[in-house]
Amino acid sequence: MSRQRYMVRRVGALVVVALVLFGVVRVVGALAGGDDGDTVAGADGSTPADATAASDGGTVVGATGNTTITSAPGSTDATGAGSTVPATSAAVSTGPPTAADPAVVLIAGDSDAGTFGPYLETLLDDTGVARTQLDYKVSSGLSRPDFFDWPSHFRQIIPQIQPDIVVVTFGGNDPQGLTDGSKADGTPNFIIGEPTGDGDAEWRAEYGRRVGEVMDYLASEGRTLVWVGIPNDDNPDVTTRLRVQDEVVRAEAAKRPQVAFVDTWKRFSGREGGWAEFVIDPRDSTAKDVRADDGFHLNTVGAEILALDIMEVVRADLVARGAQL
Structure with a gap:
């Protein structure tokens, strides 16, 4: 595929993605409920959440059967081995995604990815033109490279997997103090304290640098990056x-037109922007409890609704790449 044809398709993809997200936001305004407590959020809107981990550890097998990822349990204060990735490399697609030459979709991040990821894999598998890889690490993020270093991990696995589309999320583990690694004695080396909501200029600057670095790498070389945001908490x-x-x-994300941002905050909020426990399930237009008991994570239903929202963005990109869906 010539670079000129690729750029035309890429612009088309971004236009379609923008229209999809705009439509989602319009619908949530019509269907969302109150602003606090046991409120009902609309059938459409935006996306993400730090859902309850699909597993506390062990092996997670992708719904398509194409991927096996090991995820070790832990907390933000723990240390542990990172996820493992199959040694095989995928060939880079040069034409439209087809059953014979499917688009490769990497789903990565913290426990949220491990919760919505399997259902997103099922949705993508149903297209017949996508092959998925799920790679998540419980309690990880970009704040604590002493626990798990995602930038280094991405630079290791991206050349192996060679994805066309990357879906990534980092949830409720990140609004804490920032480290730049570990001290000589193995304890975290904190360089900036946790955000408080009052200024936080230093935290914002450093965390923004880390996010931008990851975005720039994952969205390079023709890849599409879908960044799934976080929900609010009760x-x-x-x-x-x-x-x-x-x-x-x-x-x-706003600085980078090649990055699609899925707005989970609005998706799982009431009309006034407050916390919502119930959301309209677009599959049957019924209000359902979408939150786990901790008031932040999504339960299975919430994670599936989130996966449906993410799928709309990914589907638009597949179509822009020439897939017949």
Whole structure:
């Protein structure tokens, strides 16, 4: 495929993605419920969440059967081995995605990816023109490279997997103090304290740098990057810290037209922007509980609704690449 044809298709993809996200936001305004407590959010809107981990550890096999990823349990204060990736490399697609030459979709991030990822894999498998790889690490993010270094991990696995599309999310683990690695004694080397919602200029600048670095790498070489945002929390203090993170990520995505941002915050909020426990399931237009007991993570239903929203963006990109869907 010539670079000129590729750029035309890429512009088309971004236009379609923008229209999809605009339509989602319009619908949520019509269907969303109140602003706080047990409110109902609309059938469409935006996307993400730090859903309850699909597994506390062990082996996670992609719904398509094409991928096996090992995810070790842990907390933000723990250390552990990273995910493992099959040694085989995928060939880069040069034409439209087909059953014989499918688009490769990498789904990566923290436990949120491990929760919505399997259903997203099922949706993509149903297209017949996509092959998926799921790679997630519980309790990980970009704040604590002493626990898990995602930038280094991406530079290791991207050349192996050679994805056409990358779906990534980092949820509620990141609004904490930032480290630049570990001290000589193995303890975290914190360089900036956690965000408080009051200024946070230093935290915003450093976290924004880290997010931008990951975005630039994942969206390079013709790849499409879909960044899934985070939801709010039923605890106002936690939501204050989460909002700082969400604002930084939105700002970095807005600088990069090659990055599609899925707005989970709005998707799982009430009409007034407050926390919502119930959301309209677009599959049957019924209001359903979408939150886990901790008030932040998504339960299975919520994760599936999120996967449906993400799928709309990915589908638009597949069509722009020439897939017959």
